[in-house]
Amino acid sequence: MHLTALNSKLIRxxxxxxxxxxxLPTFAAFCIGFLYPFFKGFYLSFxxxxxxxxxxxxxxxxxxxxxHDTSFLHAFWYTALFAAVSLIFINVFAxxxxxxxxxxxxxxxxxxxxxxxxxLIGGIVLGYIWSMIFDGILIRYNTxxxxxxxxxxxxxxxxxxxxxxxxxxxxxxxxLQAIPEDMMExxxxxxxxxxxxxxxxxxxxxxxxxxxxxxxxxxxxxKLYDQNLALTNGRPYIQEGGTVIKTxxxxxxxxxxxxxxSLTNRGPGQAKAxxxxxxxxxxxxxQLTFTxxxxxxQ
Amino acid sequence: xxxxxxxxxxxxxAFALISIFYLxxxxxxxxxxxxSNGSINTETFAFPNESSFMGLQNYIKGMTFGNYPFFKSVxxxxxxxxxxxxLILLCCSMAAWYIARVGDKACNTVYYLCVFSMVVPFQMxxxxxxxxxxxxxxxxxxxxxxxxxGFGAGLAIFMFVGFVKSIPLEIExxxxxxxxxxxxxxxxxxxPMLKPTLISVGVLEIMWVWNDYLLPYLVLDRxxxxxxxxxxxxxxxxxxxxxxGATMALILLSIVPVIIFYLICQKHIIKGVAAGAVKG
Numbered sequence: 001m002h003l004t005a006l007n008s009k010l011i012r013x014x015x016x017x018x019x020x021x022x023x024l025p026t027f028a029a030f031c032i033g034f035l036y037p038f039f040k041g042f043y044l045s046f047x048x049x050x051x052x053x054x055x056x057x058x059x060x061x062x063x064x065x066x067x068h069d070t071s072f073l074h075a076f077w078y079t080a081l082f083a084a085v086s087l088i089f090i091n092v093f094a095x096x097x098x099x100x101x102x103x104x105x106x107x108x109x110x111x112x113x114x115x116x117x118x119x120l121i122g123g124i125v126l127g128y129i130w131s132m133i134f135d136g137i138l139i140r141y142n143t144x145x146x147x148x149x150x151x152x153x154x155x156x157x158x159x160x161x162x163x164x165x166x167x168x169x170x171x172x173x174x175x176l177q178a179i180p181e182d183m184m185e186x187x188x189x190x191x192x193x194x195x196x197x198x199x200x201x202x203x204x205x206x207x208x209x210x211x212x213x214x215x216x217x218x219x220x221x222x223k224l225y226d227q228n229l230a231l232t233n234g235r236p237y238i239q240e241g242g243t244v245i246k247t248x249x250x251x252x253x254x255x256x257x258x259x260x261x262s263l264t265n266r267g268p269g270q271a272k273a274x275x276x277x278x279x280x281x282x283x284x285x286x287q288l289t290f291t292x293x294x295x296x297x298q
Numbered sequence: 299x300x301x302x303x304x305x306x307x308x309x310x311x312a313f314a315l316i317s318i319f320y321l322x323x324x325x326x327x328x329x330x331x332x333x334s335n336g337s338i339n340t341e342t343f344a345f346p347n348e349s350s351f352m353g354l355q356n357y358i359k360g361m362t363f364g365n366y367p368f369f370k371s372v373x374x375x376x377x378x379x380x381x382x383x384x385l386i387l388l389c390c391s392m393a394a395w396y397i398a399r400v401g402d403k404a405c406n407t408v409y410y411l412c413v414f415s416m417v418v419p420f421q422m423x424x425x426x427x428x429x430x431x432x433x434x435x436x437x438x439x440x441x442x443x444x445x446x447x448g449f450g451a452g453l454a455i456f457m458f459v460g461f462v463k464s465i466p467l468e469i470e471x472x473x474x475x476x477x478x479x480x481x482x483x484x485x486x487x488x489x490p491m492l493k494p495t496l497i498s499v500g501v502l503e504i505m506w507v508w509n510d511y512l513l514p515y516l517v518l519d520r521x522x523x524x525x526x527x528x529x530x531x532x533x534x535x536x537x538x539x540x541x542x543g544a545t546m547a548l549i550l551l552s553i554v555p556v557i558i559f560y561l562i563c564q565k566h567i568i569k570g571v572a573a574g575a576v577k578g
Contacts, residue, residue, distance in 0.1 A: 010474040015399050022396035026389040033448015034415045037426035052429050106310045114317040122509030124527040125549055129323050133314040136342025138570050174572050223419050226511045238551045260563045277422040
């Protein structure tokens with residue numbers, strides 16, 4: 001009791017007098033950069049509008065319309081497929097690399113440096129580097145990455161693996177190095193083989209890292225924008241029942257597209273953004289609860 | 299034992315080969331930045347030869363290519379990245395200290411709003427944010443750091459609060475008893491202790507702002523100001539015939555500062571990324 005009172009007098013009250021200096025400027029920027037746009041955007045998803053001033057409330061009209069929007073539904077399934085496939089490839093390769101790099105081989109630090117490097121290059125630049133490389137290969141077969149959906153899909157998978165394997169590898173390496181030595185030694189004394197050690201000790205101990213990495217690659221996959229824009233920008237396009245489907249367009253790109261190509265009503269774009277937010281937030285919250293539960297068990 | 303040594307040597311060789319393969323894309327860009335347009339398109343992976351070698355011409359052309367001087371984009375990218383990151387570090391560490399030490403209801407509300415903002419994708423706020431930034435005259439490189447501070451505050455405050463809570467209160471109490479006011483306590487006592495977190499958060503913010511495309515694209519007045527990603531997208535995206543050589547030269551020039559930054563701060567970058575991933 002006495003201590004908290006002292007603490008309050010010494011630390012808390014004096015700081016509180018400087019709220020205008022410590023907290024308010026950042027909070028004001030937070031309101032401009034996040035809070036106000038977020039709530040206004042949420043409200044606008046129920047409106048018909050072109051600019052924010054002429055918004056008229058229309059209820060759930062926008063939400064109804066986007067579930068009949070074939071381009072949006074296509075983008076949704078395409079994104080889900082992409083996120084799942086990229087998740088598997090990135091994590092399998094990242095774990096294998098991390099596993100071998102922690103075996104005490106020569107040059108491990110140098111290799112780690114190389115594998116992480118693509119992570120620092122921005123998405124737009126990455127997209128153009130790889131579109132040049134893919135087109136350089138595909139021109140021998142008289143085609144290009146923007147001409148066929150499957151090239152666009154696997155091209156983007158290769159690109160995203162190149163970029164993100166290094167990142168996940170860093171997390172896996174940290175996890176591998178945190179496994180207690182004595183556990184390994186005990187297993188060795190008991191005569192466990194390499195495979196037994198990997199399956200019975202390494203992998204169970206790595207569960208927290210696996211959770212973090214799977215969810216990270218999942219959210220990254222869903223939020224992907226720059227790379228998608230730079231590599232194919234949705235090409236090739238096909239006609240389906242009067243609407244144009246951009247076959248390699250992912251959700252984020254679809255949303256931006258419907259905002260800035262619509263000259264009459266941006267409401268559906270904003271409604272898509274809200275659905276997108278709920279999706280991404282859902283995945284992130286699932287991760288949080290999942291990691292928490294794991295932590296309790298340990 | 300001998301087999302073990304041999305196995306490790308084999309692994310080293312294998313990884314060396316994979317590493318070379320991994321660096322190959324950057325190498326192709328370097329090579330192609332010295333080649334003529336036709337040769338880039340048809341013989342992408344060939345070394346420059348006598349007929350396709352262009353010397354520095356692509357670089358010279360790239361400087362003014364697209365009716366916008368490249369050095370201006372580079373300058374704006376540098377300026378926005380440095381000022382935004384510095385602003386985020388200073389303001390968010392101050393706010394986080396306030397939140398952690400005062401800890402009343404208002405503080406907790408702000409803290410949870412920050413955590414919440416971390417799961418909101420940019421597309422959710424982009425339209426209203428760009429309108430708001432427009433109205434408040436935040437659409438220039440000189441003022442856009444405020445937008446970055448607002449949108450990036452969540453992660454930074456979250457990471458700082460976590461660290462501040464692990465600092466023992468006794469140090470600040472001692473400072474207070476010796477007659478140190480909150481401002482001096484923060485700058486002379488707390489901030490130096492925050493150094494590892496400052497570096498981690500700084501690295502994350504620099505990587506984010508430097509590579510960011512959509513936010514500056516929507517917020518900045520595009521006719522006057524470009525950053526490097528916007529410039530490159532503009533060259534490739536909106537031109538009928540693309541000058542590949544010049545584009546490759548500019549891509550290479552935009553990667554070079556990143557690689558230099560990486561080689562200098564490698565240790566901090568990798569540590570920062572690991573810390574950010576575990577927490578975010």
